Amino acid sequence: MSAGVLPYTVETHPVTGVYSGKLGTWLFLASEVMLFGGLFSAYVLLRVGAPEGTWPTREEAELSWKIGGFNTLTLIISSVTMVMAWASLKMHNFAKARIYLIITVLLALLFITLKLSLEYYPHWHEGLKPSTSVFFACYYTMTGLHALHILGGVVVMLYFIGPGASLWKTDPEHYTNRIECTGLYWHFVDLVWIFLFPVLYLMN
Amino acid sequence: MSDHDQGHHHGFLRTYVFSTDHKVIGVQYAVTALVFLFFGFCLMMMMRWQLAYPGHAIPVLGDLLPKLFGKDWGETNMAGGVMSPDLYNSFGAMHGTIMIFLGVVPLIVGGFGNYVMPLQIGAPDMSFPKLNMASYWVYFTGGVVMLASFFAPGGAASSGWTSYAPLSVTATQGQTWWLVGMVLLITSSLLGSVNFIVTILHLRAKGMTMFRLPFFVWAQFVTSFLLLLAFPPLEAAGVLQLMDRVAGTSFFMPQGLVVSGVVQDYAGGGSPLLWQHLFWFLAHPEVYVLILPAFGIITEIIANNTRKPLWGYRTMVYSVIFLGFTSFLVWAHHMFMTGMGTSISAFFATTTMIISIPSVILLTCLLITLYRGSIRFNTAMLFALSFLPMFAIGGLTGLPLGLPASDIALHDTYYVIGHFHYVVAPGTIFAAFAGVYFWFPKVTGRRMSEKLGKLHWFFSFIAINVVFMPMFFQGLAGVSRRLYDQTLYSWGDAMQGWTITSSWGAWALGAAQIFFIVNFFSSIKLGKRVTENPWDATTLEWSAPSPPPHGNFASVPTVHREPYEYSVPGMSTDFFPQNVSEA
Amino acid sequence: MSGSHADMSKHVKMYLGVLSALFVCTILTVYASTVNMGHATNMTVALLIAAFKASLVAMIFMHLKWEGSKIIWITLALCALFFSLLLFLPMLTTTGLPASTVYSSWG
Numbered sequence: 070m071s072a073g074v075l076p077y078t079v080e081t082h083p084v085t086g087v088y089s090g091k092l093g094t095w096l097f098l099a100s101e102v103m104l105f106g107g108l109f110s111a112y113v114l115l116r117v118g119a120p121e122g123t124w125p126t127r128e129e130a131e132l133s134w135k136i137g138g139f140n141t142l143t144l145i146i147s148s149v150t151m152v153m154a155w156a157s158l159k160m161h162n163f164a165k166a167r168i169y170l171i172i173t174v175l176l177a178l179l180f181i182t183l184k185l186s187l188e189y190y191p192h193w194h195e196g197l198k199p200s201t202s203v204f205f206a207c208y209y210t211m212t213g214l215h216a217l218h219i220l221g222g223v224v225v226m227l228y229f230i231g232p233g234a235s236l237w238k239t240d241p242e243h244y245t246n247r248i249e250c251t252g253l254y255w256h257f258v259d260l261v262w263i264f265l266f267p268v269l270y271l272m273n
Numbered sequence: 274m275s276d277h278d279q280g281h282h283h284g285f286l287r288t289y290v291f292s293t294d295h296k297v298i299g300v301q302y303a304v305t306a307l308v309f310l311f312f313g314f315c316l317m318m319m320m321r322w323q324l325a326y327p328g329h330a331i332p333v334l335g336d337l338l339p340k341l342f343g344k345d346w347g348e349t350n351m352a353g354g355v356m357s358p359d360l361y362n363s364f365g366a367m368h369g370t371i372m373i374f375l376g377v378v379p380l381i382v383g384g385f386g387n388y389v390m391p392l393q394i395g396a397p398d399m400s401f402p403k404l405n406m407a408s409y410w411v412y413f414t415g416g417v418v419m420l421a422s423f424f425a426p427g428g429a430a431s432s433g434w435t436s437y438a439p440l441s442v443t444a445t446q447g448q449t450w451w452l453v454g455m456v457l458l459i460t461s462s463l464l465g466s467v468n469f470i471v472t473i474l475h476l477r478a479k480g481m482t483m484f485r486l487p488f489f490v491w492a493q494f495v496t497s498f499l500l501l502l503a504f505p506p507l508e509a510a511g512v513l514q515l516m517d518r519v520a521g522t523s524f525f526m527p528q529g530l531v532v533s534g535v536v537q538d539y540a541g542g543g544s545p546l547l548w549q550h551l552f553w554f555l556a557h558p559e560v561y562v563l564i565l566p567a568f569g570i571i572t573e574i575i576a577n578n579t580r581k582p583l584w585g586y587r588t589m590v591y592s593v594i595f596l597g598f599t600s601f602l603v604w605a606h607h608m609f610m611t612g613m614g615t616s617i618s619a620f621f622a623t624t625t626m627i628i629s630i631p632s633v634i635l636l637t638c639l640l641i642t643l644y645r646g647s648i649r650f651n652t653a654m655l656f657a658l659s660f661l662p663m664f665a666i667g668g669l670t671g672l673p674l675g676l677p678a679s680d681i682a683l684h685d686t687y688y689v690i691g692h693f694h695y696v697v698a699p700g701t702i703f704a705a706f707a708g709v710y711f712w713f714p715k716v717t718g719r720r721m722s723e724k725l726g727k728l729h730w731f732f733s734f735i736a737i738n739v740v741f742m743p744m745f746f747q748g749l750a751g752v753s754r755r756l757y758d759q760t761l762y763s764w765g766d767a768m769q770g771w772t773i774t775s776s777w778g779a780w781a782l783g784a785a786q787i788f789f790i791v792n793f794f795s796s797i798k799l800g801k802r803v804t805e806n807p808w809d810a811t812t813l814e815w816s817a818p819s820p821p822p823h824g825n826f827a828s829v830p831t832v833h834r835e836p837y838e839y840s841v842p843g844m845s846t847d848f849f850p851q852n853v854s855e856a
Numbered sequence: 857m858s859g860s861h862a863d864m865s866k867h868v869k870m871y872l873g874v875l876s877a878l879f880v881c882t883i884l885t886v887y888a889s890t891v892n893m894g895h896a897t898n899m900t901v902a903l904l905i906a907a908f909k910a911s912l913v914a915m916i917f918m919h920l921k922w923e924g925s926k927i928i929w930i931t932l933a934l935c936a937l938f939f940s941l942l943l944f945l946p947m948l949t950t951t952g953l954p955a956s957t958v959y960s961s962w963g
Contacts, residue, residue, distance in 0.1 A: 075400060077475045086925040089400045089471050095928045096467045099935040100505050106939040107509030107551055111524060114547050114946050120948075123542055138886055145878045149871055150915045158870070160864050200521035203542040210516055210524075256917045263909045267902040271889035474927060498931075502938055550946040601938050605949060613949040 077146070079242045094250040098257050101218075105261050108214065112207045112268065125204050126151040131197065132207070132208070136187050140180050141262060147176035148259045151252045158245040163237050170230050173255070177223050181216060208269050215265060218258050225251050291410075293402035294823055298409050299388030299432050300716065305409075306380035309416060310702075311786075313371035316364045318783055323356045327758040330354025350428065354740035358757045362431035363447065365755055367419070369434030370451065373563065374458050381566035382462075382500075383412065383825040385708050386469060386493045388716065392814035392821060393487045395478025395830040395852070408465040415457030422450035435556070438525030438548040442517045443532050452515045459508045466497040471783055478813070478852075480832030483589070485851070487812045487836045488583065491590050492569030496562050497599035503558035503601065510551035510587035513752065517543070524548075546611055553604040561600040563697055564664075565593060567704035568635055573656040574711050575639055577810045578654040579646025580847050582837040585638035585648075592631035592638075599628045610678045610684045618677045625675035632668055636661060647840075647847075652726030658736050660700060667695030670745060684753075688748020691741050699737045706730075706789070713793075714807045718819040719800030725792040732785035739778030743771035811850045812836050874916045881909045 077089045086090055114123060154169035189209075192198075199209040230250060236244040283292075292298065322331050330336075335354025339347025343793050350360040391399055399405045422429040427445025430436065441448050477486070486494075513524040521539065525548045528541020576583045583589070602624040609618055639661060648654065670692040673679035683689065706729070713721050747768045752759050759765030759772065806815040813832070817825050830852040838849035885905045889898060915921040923929070 075398065075402075075476070077400075082475050085474050085927050087923075087928065089475050092474065092927065093401060093467045093471045096470055096931060097463070099889045099931045100463050100467075100501050102939055103502050103942070104505035104509050107506030108513075110506070110942045110946060111509070111513060111547055111551065113943055114544060114550070115524070115542070115934050117947050118523060118544055118950065119542060130886075134886055134889075136941050138882060141882050142879060145875065145882070148913060148917050150278075150925070152871055153868070156864055156867060198520075199516060200523070200540060202540050203523055206516060206520075206522035206524055206543075209520075210513065210522070214512065253918055256913050260910050260913050263913070264903075264906050267885050267889065267906050271885065271902060273901060282872075439917075498934070502935060506942060546949070547946070550949075554942055598934075601941065608949070617945075617949050695860070 075139070079240070079246060090246055090250050091253070094253045098253065101257060105211075105214075108207075108211050109264070110269075112211070115203050115207065119203065123202075125202065130204060130208075131192065131195070132188070132270045134270050136167055136183060137266050141185055141266050143176050143180050143183075144259045144262050147173045147180075148256050150176065151255045155245065155248050155252050158237075158241070158248055161241070163234075163241075165229060167234070170226055170248075174223055174226050177219050177226075179217060184212065184216060211269065213263055215258070215261055218261070222251070222255050222258055225254070287469070291406060291408045293398070293603065295387050295391050295399045295402065296404060296716075296821060296825075298405050299384055299386075301409050301811065302379050302383030302387055302412070305413060305416065306376050309371050310376035310380070312420075313368050313376055314783060314786075316368045316371070318779055319356065320361060320364050320368065321776035321779045323361055323757065324759070325759055325773045329357055331356060331679055349829060359431060360430060361757045362755070363423070363429040366421070366433050366436075366451075370430070371419065371798045372697075373418060373434065373559070374455070375412075376460070377563055377697065377705070378559075379412055380705055381570070381701065381708075381779070382469075382493065382496060382562070383409065383465060384662055385489075385570060385705070385712070386496075386566060388774055389466075389712060389814055390469065390490055390493050391472060391476065392715075392817055392825055393490050393812050394473060394476060394481055395826065395832065396472060396476035398476075398825070399468050400475055404468050407591050408461045408468065410580070411457055411461040411464070415461060417446045418454035418457060422447045425450050431612035431757050435552060436548075438514065438543075438545045438554075439527070439530055439532075439537075442514060442525055443530075443537060449515065449518055452511045452518070455511050456508060456515075459504045459511070462500045462504055466500040466782065469493055469497040470631055478830045478832055481813075481851075482539055482832075484587065484834055485835055487569075487585065488589055488593075489566075489574040491568035491593055492565045492572075495593050496565045499558040499562050499565075499600060503555045503648075506551045507555035510548060513551075514548065516560045546608075549608050553607045554601075557604040557607065558597075558691070559599045560696070563701050564677075565597070567660070567701040567760070568593070570704045570708040570711075571660050572639065572811065574653045574657040574707050574838045576839065577711075577808055578649045578651065578657070578758060579643055580649075580839045581642060582647045582839055583638070584641040584644075585634075586835070586837065589635055589638050592634040596628065596631040596635075599624060599631070603628055603675075606675050606680075607629050607723045609680045615677075619679050622675060622677055626672075629668065629672065629675075636665060636668075651710070652721070652723055652730055653707045653711040654704045655727065655730045656710065659730070660703050660707070661694055663699035663703065663737075667697075667700055670695065672692065682751075683748055685753055686700045686748035687744040687752045687754055691744030691748060694744070698741065703733075706733075709793070711808070712814075713796065713800075714803045715814055715817075715819050715821070717797055718802060719796055720803055720807060721792050721796040721800055725788045729785060729792065732788070733782060736778050736782035736785055740775050740782060741778075743775050787850070806850075809846070809848050810850050813851055816850055818853050870916060874912050877912060878909055884961050 075089070079088055080090050082092075087095075148212045150169045150173045154166045154173065157163075157166035157169060192205075197205055229244075229251060233247070234244075236247070289297065301627075319331060319334060322329070323389060332356055335351060339354075342350075348787075349476045350357045351455050356364075387399070387405065391397070419429075425447040427444070427447055429447040430441070430444065430451035432441035434450070436451065471800065473486075473490060513522075516522040517524050517526055519537075523539045523541050523543035525545050526537065526539040526541060526543040528539065530537040530539065530541075548645050572583065572589070603621060605617070605621040609621075643658075669698060670688070674683055674689060674692060710721055710726055713719070750768050751764045752762075752768050753765075757764065760769055785853045803819055805817065805819055807819075808815065813830055814821075816830060818827070831854070832851045833854055834849060834851055836851055838851075841849050884903055888901050888905065892898070893901065920928075
């Protein structure tokens with residue numbers, strides 16, 4: 070172990086086979102699975118326990134599968150651009166990677182904008198609020214927490230596009246690894262939505 | 274590798290306040306936790322006055338607190354110096370919350386874990402030092418929020434540390450603060466657990482295979498997985514309860530609930546039981562978070578003070594892994610009285626009986642370790658030894674609670690309070706004291722006074738049993754927990770003698786801590802100086818200077834053997850440190 | 857994973873392939889939800905397709921297909937187990953009880 074620098078930030082550990090950041094990211098994602106798991110568990114228990122007729126049908130829920138579907142595709146594309154950013158860095162093409170990161174951020178912001186303007190805002194003003202019913206409580210909370218995770222990802226990506234980019238010059242491998250970890254988090258966020266969409270928009 | 278971090282010389286703030294050095298962070302956690310433990314203890318001492326002498330003014334504090342907090346506060350909470358029922362409830366809820374989440378876990382995981390684990394594996398620090406620092410400050414913030422909640426309108430949270438809905442949803446503002454505080458504390462825990470797991474896997478010194486790790490490190494490793502995977506559902510539940518309280522959702526609220534004659538304005542359709550499931554899904558593994566690091570601490574101390582190798586090291590490792598895994602499968606034994614079907618209750622009763630097996634294995638291995646050992650009865654060892662029968666009592670009294678039939682009589686009685694306090698108080702807290710006496714020389718370079726230490730142990734041991742043993746009798750007689758005045762019930766009144774006994778025991782226990790407080794603070798400056806290895810121990814932390822510099826080891830250690838090579842035949846000394854090469 | 861150009865363009869092809877598959881599956885999910893096969897079947901189909909999409913994302917985008925690290929797989933396995941427990945066990949605590957006792961307590 071060299072003085073002042075912790076090992077396995079870049080090189081992979083012989084036993085675990087990964088570098089520290091990646092292992093840490095996967096562990097964190099496991100905890101995130103349990104976090105959303107708690108919410109899905111709540112949804113399931115409440116849905117199963119709801120007496121006949123008290124749970125809104127798809128029409129009553131007024132969630133547009135078109136908007137939800139379009140948002141799903143938006144996130145899927147953003148996952149591709151995210152992994153392309155990492156692949157570009159592996160091919161030592163920083164400029165290309167930066168463009169892919171920027172596109173990922175824009176797609177993420179598109180998702181949020183559509184969510185806020187075409188879903189939350191109109192629903193709220195129609196009187197469909199979290200307090201309206203258990204279904205809407207679940208809908209707002211689960212998609213809301215998911216949206217906060219998207220924003221968190223955007224903040225991290227903006228950091229790596231902006232001030233954090235200087236790491237590429239001093240330690241490109243370390244920077245590439247950080248983008249890989251960001252990507253893992255981002256794909257997870259996409260993954261959660263892959264389950265949220267059918268459960269909230271398409272069931273009933 | 275010595276004391277430079279890129280050769281910088283940091284100012285006071287970077288060195289002592291916002292440090293990324295695991296040792297500084299460990300001390301921060303430990304000291305903050307001890308302060309919170311003290312505060313939580315004081316809450317309890319006041320509650321015990323009301324229990325022993327219901328309706329009587331609290332001596333000294335009955336006058337002082339209204340003076341401190343104002344006439345309005347005094348009239349609402351301590352009219353005539355008598356604790357109000359609402360204040361009693363909030364003290365009860367906050368005592369539990371503070372002791373568990375602000376006191377014990379930060380002490381044994383954040384404090385001992387952070388300080389000792391990297392040293393024991395031969396690492397210069399944790400894998401993610403900045404994350405470590407962030408974990409502490411998020412914990413600190415959560416603690417501030419929790420304490421500040423006492424000054425919210427209506428006082429602090431008062432729905433038990435378990436915050437069951439719908440009471441907690443309809444409670445006063447303090448409950449919202451509690452939820453925010455919990456979210457912060459859970460986040461701190463999650464960040465810390467990631468750090469611990471990666472550090473243990475990645476930063477072990479050369480030769481330190483997983484099965485040469487001191488048992489303390491294994492205990493912290495399993496504990497970190499418990500924190501990582503069990504806490505998030507409670508964080509989710511906390512968000513849901515916040516939504517119920519702040520956004521008027523009905524996750525936990527049934528329709529048409531009437532509180533104090535007022536129909537609550539909720540859409541309904543929610544489930545109070547949902548809260549219990551999500552809460553206990555964490556809170557059961559949480560109790561193993563409370564005990565595993567304690568087992569880790571006393572194992573180190575027992576091996577060291579019997580001058581014998583630990584008996585059944587591998588068995589203990591497999592047991593602790595199995596214990597951690599099984600702890601996820603038992604949570605609904607806290608819910609036997611909620612009307613679950615008999616089949617599912619039988620499932621949870623079975624898993625609960627199964628989980629007692631690894632605990633017994635751990636105890637047995639430690640007891641066998643003692644057999645024919647050359648036992649040194651220093652203060653750390655006294656606390657570690659007394660842990661064993663105390664934990665046994667706590668564990669055994671859990672059995673009738675884990676069986677649905679007997680739980681019918683014992684649920685929510687003082688029997689439960691006796692059970693879990695035996696495990697956490699003369700269990701974990703004694704282990705924590707043992708750890709302080711044991712590792713104080715490493716942290717400060719000085720020993721604590723053995724005389725004061727033994728007095729601390731002796732009076733604490735007697736007092737703590739006086740506090741908690743009567744609770745089993747009370748519970749069996751039907752005295753409920755969380756009662757403001759048990760004498761209102763004839764069976765409660767009949768047991769009032771034991772209540773008074775417990776209370777005097779608690780105050781005696783409080784007084785006994787004076788020995789510790791005096792010892793701790795005076796030894797920092799006046800304790801006898803020690804070198805690296807005052808206990809003639811074998812694990813790696815004892816090969817670093819006392820205290821270790823930044824970066825920990827003068828030269829990177831290499832590990833040559835198992836962690837408890839004591840009394841090796843043919844050697845001139847009775848201990849063979851892990852890092853000393855053959856010959 | 858090496859940084860050679862040839863390797864990478866193969867990977868890029870794979871990413872685009874997964875993208876198309878995910879698109880198709882999304883369309884399939886929406887279509888399947890419009891066909892009434894009974895509540896349980898609809899739910900199962902939707903979740904199966906979602907699981908398939910999730911595994912594509914996890915295996916290819918998150919590189920799990922090439923991830924030899926045992927500790928990551930152990931963590932994920934534990935996670936999957938505990939997630940399933942959390943999802944299904946609470947429900948089971950209400951089965952076998954008369955419907956009236958369950959529903960009335962929840963309003």
